[in-house]
Amino acid sequence: MHIRRRAALGGLLAAALPGLQAYAQPSPATLLNVSYDPTRELYAAINPAFAKAWQAQTGQAVQIRASHGGSGAQARAVIDGLEADVVTLALQPDIDAISERAGLVAPGWRGRLPNGSVPYTSTILFVVRKGNPKGIHDWADLVRPGVGVITPNPKTSGGARWNYLAAWGWALRANGGDKDRARAFVAELFKHVPVLDTGARGSTITFAQRGQGDVLLAWEDDANLAVRRMGRDRLEIVVPSVSIVAEPVVAVVDKVADRHGTRALAEAYLRFLWTPDAQEIAARNFYRPTDPAVLARHAEQFPNLPTFTVADALGDWPAVQREHFGDGGVFDQIYKPGQ
Amino acid sequence: MRRPVLPGFGLATGVTGVYLGLLVLLPLAGLLAKAGTTEPGRAWALFADPRTLSAFRVSFGVSAGAALVSVPVGLLLAWVLERYRFPGRRLLDAAVDLPLALPTAVAGIALTTLYVPDGWMGRLLAPLGIAVAFTPLGIGVALLFVALPFVVRAVQPVLAGLDPEADEAAVILGATPWQAFRLVVLPPLLPAVATGAALGFARAVGEYGSVIFIAGNRPMVSEIVPLLIVTKLEQYDIPGAALLGAAMLLLSFVLLAGINRLQGRSGGRHAA
Numbered sequence: 001m002h003i004r005r006r007a008a009l010g011g012l013l014a015a016a017l018p019g020l021q022a023y024a025q026p027s028p029a030t031l032l033n034v035s036y037d038p039t040r041e042l043y044a045a046i047n048p049a050f051a052k053a054w055q056a057q058t059g060q061a062v063q064i065r066a067s068h069g070g071s072g073a074q075a076r077a078v079i080d081g082l083e084a085d086v087v088t089l090a091l092q093p094d095i096d097a098i099s100e101r102a103g104l105v106a107p108g109w110r111g112r113l114p115n116g117s118v119p120y121t122s123t124i125l126f127v128v129r130k131g132n133p134k135g136i137h138d139w140a141d142l143v144r145p146g147v148g149v150i151t152p153n154p155k156t157s158g159g160a161r162w163n164y165l166a167a168w169g170w171a172l173r174a175n176g177g178d179k180d181r182a183r184a185f186v187a188e189l190f191k192h193v194p195v196l197d198t199g200a201r202g203s204t205i206t207f208a209q210r211g212q213g214d215v216l217l218a219w220e221d222d223a224n225l226a227v228r229r230m231g232r233d234r235l236e237i238v239v240p241s242v243s244i245v246a247e248p249v250v251a252v253v254d255k256v257a258d259r260h261g262t263r264a265l266a267e268a269y270l271r272f273l274w275t276p277d278a279q280e281i282a283a284r285n286f287y288r289p290t291d292p293a294v295l296a297r298h299a300e301q302f303p304n305l306p307t308f309t310v311a312d313a314l315g316d317w318p319a320v321q322r323e324h325f326g327d328g329g330v331f332d333q334i335y336k337p338g339q
Numbered sequence: 340m341r342r343p344v345l346p347g348f349g350l351a352t353g354v355t356g357v358y359l360g361l362l363v364l365l366p367l368a369g370l371l372a373k374a375g376t377t378e379p380g381r382a383w384a385l386f387a388d389p390r391t392l393s394a395f396r397v398s399f400g401v402s403a404g405a406a407l408v409s410v411p412v413g414l415l416l417a418w419v420l421e422r423y424r425f426p427g428r429r430l431l432d433a434a435v436d437l438p439l440a441l442p443t444a445v446a447g448i449a450l451t452t453l454y455v456p457d458g459w460m461g462r463l464l465a466p467l468g469i470a471v472a473f474t475p476l477g478i479g480v481a482l483l484f485v486a487l488p489f490v491v492r493a494v495q496p497v498l499a500g501l502d503p504e505a506d507e508a509a510v511i512l513g514a515t516p517w518q519a520f521r522l523v524v525l526p527p528l529l530p531a532v533a534t535g536a537a538l539g540f541a542r543a544v545g546e547y548g549s550v551i552f553i554a555g556n557r558p559m560v561s562e563i564v565p566l567l568i569v570t571k572l573e574q575y576d577i578p579g580a581a582l583l584g585a586a587m588l589l590l591s592f593v594l595l596a597g598i599n600r601l602q603g604r605s606g607g608r609h610a611a
Contacts, residue, residue: 072573079575097575153556155570195473195555198569210455212473327576328384335390335558 028061029265034084036071036158036248037201038222042285043088049281050272054265062265070199071158078104078253085257085266088250090158093321095251109251119273120287122246123307124166125223126238127207127216134214138241139170143188148213150206152197154324154331159200159246161325163217166244168324169313173242187334208235219246220302221286239303247309367588373581382582390558391567391583398564399590401475402543405482406536412483413490413535414528420491421498435491438484446484447549454480454553473555478563481549486539493535497528533602537595544591 035043047064054062067074067082071090078084079102089095092110099105110117128136134147142149152160167189171182195212197203200222207216208230215238218226227235250270257266272278279289283298295302314320324330377385385391420432438446453460454471464471471477501524509519547565554561564587571580 070573076572076575101575153570156573193557196557198551198556198566210451210472211457212455325574327574327579332390 028063029262030063030065031085031262031265031269032083033064033066033086033088033269034074034078034082035066035068035088036074036090037068037199038159038219038225039088039248040066040068041225042221042282042287045281045285046273046278049277050269053272053275053277054268064269070156072156078102083256083260084253085260085262086250086252086270088248090246090248091161092247092249092317094158095249096318096321098251098253104253104255105251106254110249112252113250113270114274115290116247117249117251118247118290119250119270120248120279120282120289122162122220122248122287123243123305124162124217124246125220125243125303126240127218127223127226127235128214128238130232130234130236132236132238136215136238139167139185140174142167142215143185143192147192147215148194149189149192149215149217150195150197150203150213151193151217152199152203156198157200157203159219159222160203162219162244162246164324164331165310165314165320166217169244169308170240170242172313173308183330183334186330190334220288224286224301239305242306242308244313245307245309370581370584370588373578374585377578377582381579385579385582386586390562393559394562394564394567395586395590397475397478397560397562398544398587399594401478401563402482402486402540402546405479405486405543406540408479408483409486409490409539410532410536413487413539414494414532416487417491417494417498421495422503435488438488443481443485443546443548444552447481447552450477450481450484450549451553472553473557473561475554475561477553477555478550478561481553482543482546485546485549486543489539489542490532490535493531493538494528497531501527530602533598537598537602540598541591541595544587 033043033047043066047066051062051064054060067077067084069077071094074082075087075089075094075097078087078098087095087098087105095105095109099107099109113119126136128134134144135141136147141147151163154160154164164186168182168186171185172179175181175185193213195203195206197206200219203216204218204222204226206212208226216223216226223237227237250273252263252266252270254263257263273282274291276291276294279291279294280297283289283294283301286301288302289295289298310317310320322329416435420428420435451472452458454464454477455461456465456470456472458472461470461472469476471480506519506523509523510516514522545565547563547569550563551566554563554566556562556566564583568580568583571577571583
């Protein structure tokens, strides 16, 4: 009986194999996208859309996996050997680090995709408790006595670096470009921070669920998500007089994609982010599309506030990174005792 | 040297050596080698930084505090579990180990939710002017949580081996209950108490998951060394992180060796 069953099984397999092979051609490809924390929902929507488009175009099935975490921690994981085909991170220095420290991304990566490799942008807004009981309307209000500000640690969080630079940029403008006064403002701002979480999502939870602080500095997309999830009857968004253009960046991890033989797929995946379909998905997730037509369609959900880029306000990113967030940089000095 | 009755010294030592070498010595050697690549000037600057010193004070100070508090509480718990029979005793006994099994991040989140100013516990403490969450006191609560099982589990078997007739005899012979406890029950327990406290302390110093949620992580106030290490890694400062790790290792080693010595002395005196 045993033998008969085995023979039957073998027959079944033999019959199925050619079918399987036909089904498997061309063989399905996989791609790993290593991304930062708040993009979970975004890429959960973009990945199936791309897989469909790619299969329609090439006939190849593709499986895209995404990994999320703090932007800096994700960059470090890639440097340490996480086999990412593409990275989609919160800010330029994190991909620069992968390029410079591990040589995995070719130098000049920002020139290979449109718009300096920035597929969608965001900005930094305030979230306050319903009715705005402390009357917080602009950056200056954050340092009033008795106001608690929730923001993560810029050393460990990409979003926190945008918060910090937005505050710095506003203070420069408000003080006629006086760096000492900008620094004094940012130092004062961090004296109002009762909890320094390690990541943006942590801060959102501290503010929204634990009820700490009076105002949360957040990515526009995270702010909208918090208000939607926690309820419009508890939280509201405040748009300051001016903020920063937060520019998340994307790149193919050249060495890994070449080793996996996924370069064409990886490049197509990133280029897909600039198509109207993907831009539409980005807009629906509260990322500002770089495609003006899509942005115009969603204009009502993106408050029209004056914004500045890091380059406008502070200079180029590597220098900003060193000066403000490097060891012994401005952020470290803010916490020196007696200052 | 007396020959042990069971054979196999060579094999046993070999297995132990390979095991310790692969799992403990190799990673530690890597850590020390990495730490050694830092230029002395930078290493000095790192350890002279008031923020580093503050983190070391917080980490070791609060861990020592938690270990000390866990001694009387752990003793009491072990006493209750060993000397009394009551319904639910086995359940309570099993619950003591829960802090070891629970992911510490879960513990941290739960404790934070309880102790924020408008949480269940925080609301009671706030009118008294006591803030727990986002202060060093909060770190202490989280560390007490992870350190307590070690004291209980170290003391329990020794206490089980003590004959209750000994303290009964002491009381019958005219000792007050306090004297009976201090002179009859406590001395044989002391080495176990020291072991439990030392294990709890070691565990607390290395704790990251639960502390990160309740500490508030403010530099100079409630920042612990493990967080500083993670921060260094995020900045790709791997030698700096290794240096901090090596310093923690060294300091813990010296402290634990000290405790062991004390324990050896008190154990010896008891035997004599």
